[in-house]
Amino acid sequence: MMTREKHTRRAVQMLSVLVLAGLLGACGKKGEATASPGDATAASAAKAASPRASAEVNPAxxxxxxxxxxxxxPVAVAANGSIAAWQEASVGAEVGGLRLERVLVEVGDSVRKGQVMAVLRQDSVRSEVALSKAALTEAEAMLAEAKANAARARSLQPTDMISKQDALRATTAEQTATARVDSMRAQLAVNQLRLAQTEVVAPDDGVVSGRTATVGAVVQPGQELFRLVRRNRLEWRAEVAAADLHRIKSGMVARLAAAGGPALTGKVRTVAPTVDANTRSGLVYVDLDAEGVKTSGVKPGMFANGQFDIGQxxxxxxxxxxxxxxxxxxxxxxxxxxxxxxxxxxxxxxxxxxxxxxxxxxxxxxxxxxxxxxxxxxxxxxxxxxxxxxxxxxxxxxxxxxxx
CATH class of the missing domain: 2.40.420.20 (conserved putative lor/sdh protein from methanococcus maripaludis s2 fold)
Structure with a gap:
């Protein structure tokens, strides 16, 4: 019995030692597994810190x-505005009741001062001129007779061979004939002027910008037949902010371009004395260079952007x-x-x-x-x-x- 109990106690002790050894081994492995992620994290942090330190040293x-x-x-004031004719002349008929017989110019034609642009029918006016000439000839003949009678009366009056009444009548007839001759001459001049006015002529050099004349139409006095850009002279009407108007003076140089065309130059002619109440801007009138207008091909009504040279x-x-x-x-x-x-x-x-x-x-x-x-x-x-x-x-x- 004693021997069996000893063997049993020894077996229990050996089993306890084995279990304890197993537990200690498991704890050791778990500690190693737990420590491994910490080491990896530290290594990663070290690796991540390395490029940052490198970036601080190496330039970008x-x-x-x-x-x-x-x-x-150069100092400039920007502006924009329209190109317009410096002046436009309205060309019309000075006589009325006549039919338009010929139109000699078209829109875009260049004309010279005094050039005939249209002709009205002249038959009736020529007849009136002929009648006036005949009436003047008659009046001059009657004046010659009246002068002769008056001279005879003045020579006979001192001899009492003619009464004072007859002498006065002869003098009065002379004066009447003289007045009639003057009247006929004036009438002839009027009819000759009407004949000249049957030709519609250009009042100045320029370019025809509009035409309403139609062959066969009966015109009336003052009726506009043509519109003319005088001297083909254009200007830029620039709109400038009110705050900049005081900086612009007559004679300053302006540079502008219209519709993507070549640059144009001009000189300030005048600055408008008023400012628009709605836009708070004023107009500056710039005379454009004539040669530049010809080469650039700008037309009235075009829009242009530009600037004024103020200084430096x-x-x-x-x-x-x-x-x-x-x-x-x-x-x-x-x-x-x-x-x-x-x-x-x-x-x-x-x-x-x-x-x-x-x-x-x-x-x-x-x-x-x-x-x-x-x-x-x-x-x-x-x-x-x-x-x-x-x-x-x-x-x-x-x-x-x-x-x-």
């Missing part, structure tokens, strides 16, 4: 910088390649002493060639990235190099940034 771009330049730029003013400028537009605003990238760029908002003004005027936000001593600004963001580190002489220009002295 190799760029060249440029300093803003001060330049004298100093302005701070940068290359257009240094300016980036984002969300409707303009920015440049300033380069600090640590070679980091700072995106700076600026206000731009005029543009000329490859330069942009900076009105606000930048001073002349601040270097900015010359080009390639589209690849940069605020705070990037860059490598600054000198601009190659082969690609720099006198106006800007900059080159494009090179992507690294």
């Amino acid at each position: 771009l190799t760029v060249s910088t440029v300093l803003p330049e001060t330049a004298a730029w 003013a100093q302005g701070l400028t940068v290359p257009q390649t240094a300016v980036q537009l984002r969300d409707g605003f303009a920015y440049v990238f300033r380069v600090g002493s640590d070679n980091k760029v700072a995106m700076t908002k600026i206000q731009v003004g005029r543009r000329m060639s490859d330069r942009v005027e900076v009105l606000k936000g930048l001073d002349a001593s601040t270097p900015v990235v010359a080009s390639g600004v589209g690849f940069l963001t605020d705070g990037d580190t860059v490598r600054v190099v000198a601009a190659p002489a082969s690609t720099s220009t006198p106006a800007s002295g900059v080159t494009s940034a090179v992507a690294r």
Whole structure:
């Protein structure tokens, strides 16, 4: 019995040792499995931190910088308006009741002062001229007879061979005949003038811009038959904002272009004394250069955009390649002493060639990235190099940034 109990106790002890050993082994494996993800996380963090540190050291771009330049730029006032005839002449008939027999010009024809443009029927007027001439001849004959009778009466009156009444009658007849001759001469002049007016002539040099004359129509006095652009002289009626009217003076040069055609030049003739209450703009009348009008082919009624040359003013400028537009605003990238760029908002003004005027936000001593600004963001580190002489220009002295 004692032997069996000893064997049983020993078996239980051995089984307990085996179970304890198994439990200890399982705990060791679980600890190893738990520690493994932590080591991987640390390794990943180390790997993730490595590129960031590398980015802080390596620059994003190799760029060249440029300093803003001060330049004298022309100052201009922009305007737009219509091209119109300087003056238009209305050409019409001066006599009425006559039929239009011939029309000698068409719209677009150039005419000279005194040139015949249309002819009215002249038969009836010529007859009236002939009648007036005959009546004048009769009146002159009667005047000659009256003069002779009056001279005889004046010579006989001192001898009392003729009564005073007869002498007065002869003198009166002479005066009446003289008046009749003057009347017939005036009537003849009127009829000759009417005959001349049957020819409708141009009152001045110019171009025919309108025609209502129709062959066979009976015209009335004052009826318009043609419209004429006097001397083919055109003007630009520019609409200028009221705030800028005081800057424009007579004699200033204006430059404009109409309908995509070549540029025209002109000189300010006058500035309107009033301003439109609705648009708050005033008219500036500009005489266009005659040779430019011929070569450009502009016509009255065309719309034109242009500007008035006011003078020159100093302005701070940068290359257009240094300016980036984002969300409707303009920015440049300033380069600090640590070679980091700072995106700076600026206000731009005029543009000329490859330069942009900076009105606000930048001073002349601040270097900015010359080009390639589209690849940069605020705070990037860059490598600054000198601009190659082969690609720099006198106006800007900059080159494009090179992507690294």
